[in-house]
Amino acid sequence: MSSAEPPVHSEVATLYADHHGWLQGWLRRKLGDVHQAADLAQDTFMRLLTREEPVQAREPRAFLTTVAQRVLANHYRRQQLERAYLEALAQVPQATAISPEERALLLEALDEIDRMLDGLPPSVRRAFLMAQLDGMKQTEIAQALGLSLTTVKRYLLQAGMRCFFAVAP
Structure with a gap:
């Protein structure tokens, strides 16, 4: 050694x-x-x-x-x-x-996002993914999940902060 x-x-x-x-x-x-x-x-x-x-x-x-x-x-x-x-x-x-290379990169990115969101409550993860992947507006997410708009905003902020601090130096 x-x-x-x-x-x-x-x-x-x-x-x-x-x-x-x-x-x-x-x-x-x-x-x-x-x-x-x-x-x-x-x-x-x-x-x-x-x-x-x-x-x-x-x-x-x-x-x-x-x-x-x-x-x-x-x-x-x-x-x-x-x-x-x-x-x-x-x-x-x-x-x-998409090409196999793009597919591999996309899967790697999805896996990284999944790791960043790991530990968050399922409803927070779901709201974040609805906004980011499905392009849903906050009001649509609130309606789809049966939540208040304030709760959706709080969830999105919580998940966004988790992602930001996971990649921040």
């Missing part, structure tokens, strides 16, 4: 050497797909490498299972988002279809 390398890297290297095979097998049983299991096992260890605090796992497999379950939840959320996007795309006339 070099002197510039954070201590967490050596901890993760040890976890990887000792438990990568086990974690990949656990994920393979959950997913039924060896390739996705390999990808998500790597994602799990990458998530650990980005940590700033030491791992210090007394029960390494339980710890890895917890981290992998979060990675798996993000995977399922992204799949759900992609399915919804593909369903919406199927509604668009073929002449306005």
Whole structure:
């Protein structure tokens, strides 16, 4: 280990050497797909490498299972988002279809927006998405959700602030 390398890297290297095979097998049983299991096992260890605090796992497999379950939840959320996007795309006339590169960038942006809004109440998220994606006016959102205009404005401000501070330096 070099002197510039954070201590967490050596901890993760040890976890990887000792438990990568086990974690990949656990994920393979959950997913039924060896390739996705390999990808998500790597994602799990990458998530650990980005940590700033030491791992210090007394029960390494339980710890890895917890981290992998979060990675798996993000995977399922992204799949759900992609399915919804593909369903919406199927509604668009073929002449306005986008390239695979544009599609990948759009899915990445949608995933980022979803992460920024994560933790907000569903009604706040829904109001924000109605305004941003559907182009609905505040009065239309209030009527569609059965809320007051003041509540819709508060919801949009709350979600907007969440997005702003998520991307602010």
